[in-house]
Amino acid sequence: MAERRSRPSPRNAPRKQAVEAPDPRMLALKTLQELRGGEVTLDELLSKHGYGLPSLDRNFLRQLLGTTLRHLGEIDAVLAPRYQPPQDRVAARLTNILRLGAAQLFFMDTSDYGAVDSTVNLARDAGLHKYTKLINAVLRGLQRDGFEWPEGVEDWQLNIPAWLRGSWKKAYGAEIAQGIAEASLGHAMLDLSIKDRSQTAEWAEKMDGIVLPTGSVRLEPGRRIRDLPGYKDGDWWVQDAAAAIPATLFSAYKDKTIYDLCAAPGGKTMQIASLGASAIAVDKSEGRLKRVFENLERVSLGAAIVTGDATDLAPDTPRADAVLLDAPCSATGTIRRHPDILLRQNDKLMQSLLPIQTKLLNQADKLLNVGGELIYCTCSLQPEEGEYQVKSFLADHPNYERKAITADELGGWDEAINDAGELRILPIHMTDFGGMDGFFCARLVKKS
Numbered sequence: 001m002a003e004r005r006s007r008p009s010p011r012n013a014p015r016k017q018a019v020e021a022p023d024p025r026m027l028a029l030k031t032l033q034e035l036r037g038g039e040v041t042l043d044e045l046l047s048k049h050g051y052g053l054p055s056l057d058r059n060f061l062r063q064l065l066g067t068t069l070r071h072l073g074e075i076d077a078v079l080a081p082r083y084q085p086p087q088d089r090v091a092a093r094l095t096n097i098l099r100l101g102a103a104q105l106f107f108m109d110t111s112d113y114g115a116v117d118s119t120v121n122l123a124r125d126a127g128l129h130k131y132t133k134l135i136n137a138v139l140r141g142l143q144r145d146g147f148e149w150p151e152g153v154e155d156w157q158l159n160i161p162a163w164l165r166g167s168w169k170k171a172y173g174a175e176i177a178q179g180i181a182e183a184s185l186g187h188a189m190l191d192l193s194i195k196d197r198s199q200t201a202e203w204a205e206k207m208d209g210i211v212l213p214t215g216s217v218r219l220e221p222g223r224r225i226r227d228l229p230g231y232k233d234g235d236w237w238v239q240d241a242a243a244a245i246p247a248t249l250f251s252a253y254k255d256k257t258i259y260d261l262c263a264a265p266g267g268k269t270m271q272i273a274s275l276g277a278s279a280i281a282v283d284k285s286e287g288r289l290k291r292v293f294e295n296l297e298r299v300s301l302g303a304a305i306v307t308g309d310a311t312d313l314a315p316d317t318p319r320a321d322a323v324l325l326d327a328p329c330s331a332t333g334t335i336r337r338h339p340d341i342l343l344r345q346n347d348k349l350m351q352s353l354l355p356i357q358t359k360l361l362n363q364a365d366k367l368l369n370v371g372g373e374l375i376y377c378t379c380s381l382q383p384e385e386g387e388y389q390v391k392s393f394l395a396d397h398p399n400y401e402r403k404a405i406t407a408d409e410l411g412g413w414d415e416a417i418n419d420a421g422e423l424r425i426l427p428i429h430m431t432d433f434g435g436m437d438g439f440f441c442a443r444l445v446k447k448s
């Protein structure tokens with residue numbers, strides 16, 4: 001399926017312009033190379049590499065990378081019979097150049113000539129002169145023969161890595177797993193949280209959006225955030241509708257103190273503060289905490305901010321009435337927004353996060369007053385990071401019990417509440433409204 005994009009400045013643009021603005025295709029290659037490390041996200045790399053690019057080129061960069069990542073399995077399958085990566089250190093770069101070329105050829109509205117020619121130029125500019133003939137031959141072959149679809153497979157089977165397909169099938173069954181996979185390859189809507197929740201309907205009307213049962217305002221994607229009414233005055237912030245649910249469960253905590261562990265960039269901190277509670281935002285990343293400061297400032301809300309590893313807080317750190325733990329996770333529920341997860345994440349990496357989540361849960365217990373509530377959530381579809389973590393925490397902490405999340409708290413929406421009273425949101429939920437990110441949330445009470 002073709003995806004629309006704006007055209008970048010042509011490669012044969014006047015020399016002066018080419019020197020001033022870096023080639024977005026070269027930046028796309030650089031980004032793909034850096035994504036392989038697994039640590040840095042596409043959004044972080046896009047802000048680094050896209051910074052200062054003219055907006056047309058920045059859009060093209062984002063679209064080229066998004067398209068390549070969403071179709072990576074198909075692209076690799078169509079390249080495989082025509083190209084064996086050379087056994088030298090340029091192999092990864094060469095493969096990524098071909099992937100970018102094939103993405104433009106088959107999934108974007110670049111002309112065939114433009115896709116082949118610009119990819120050959122990219123290889124030359126990247127210092128791979130030796131391989132320009134090979135690239136030209138592979139892409140011309142693809143252009144001539146079209147997309148030769150491997151037999152007996154569907155696109156989601158190629159584009160979603162086997163470890164994810166297998167884990168979703170095991171957790172949810174074959175049919176739901178396929179639905180999750182297909183939905184994950186789509187595009188996400190634009191969701192907003194309104195600072196004054198009593199004004200939600202008015203803001204939705206002003207922005208031509210709808211109000212979801214859970215209270216978020218939903219807009220069509222592609223709107224320029226800064227141009228929307230209320231942005232400058234800080235009347236709302238961008239926050240995925242599923243991720244916005246946990247903090248709304250604290251509606252009875254006005255004037256109470258709540259730890260927001262793993263808080264950056266601060267979506268949930270702003271929600272807690274807007275409920276009239278005192279938020280203590282803790283995050284180990286100084287860089288990401290800057291975003292919390294900036295966000296709070298824009299929306300004129302306040303919170304205490306602590307920079308540090310939440311698993312390593314001083315033993316005399318004061319306790320609070322509630323703790324929200326939005327633990328670091330594989331984020332496999334957010335592939336629609338972050339298609340780089342398909343390339344960066346793997347089973348081993350996900351497994352390596354489990355002990356950190358357990359440690360953070362144990363620390364959350366130390367910070368919570370008796371009688372208080374601990375809300376644990378992750379934007380992962382993997383039960384190891386959600387249901388199993390909670391089950392094992394409860395087994396180790398008999399002084400806790402689940403407090404079921406109810407449909408009343410979610411505006412009557414009950415599709416995602418499981419038998420244990422936890423929230424297990426799947427990307428196939430709320431399809432009539434454009435779907436949801438995958439998400440898990442459980443509420444636990446400290447009885448003694």
Ligand SMILES: C[S@@+](CC[C@H](N)C(=O)[O-])C[C@H]1O[C@@H](n2cnc3c(N)ncnc32)[C@H](O)[C@@H]1O
Pocket residue numbers: 243261262263264265266267268269282283284285288308309310311326327328329
């Ligand atoms: C899922 S994001 C949090 C999103 C945030 N709660 C929000 O709603 O905007 C996870 C965050 O956990 C932080 N983090 C990871 N390990 C941590 C630790 N041991 N202590 C404190 N923060 C940690 C990361 O820096 C990252 O900002």
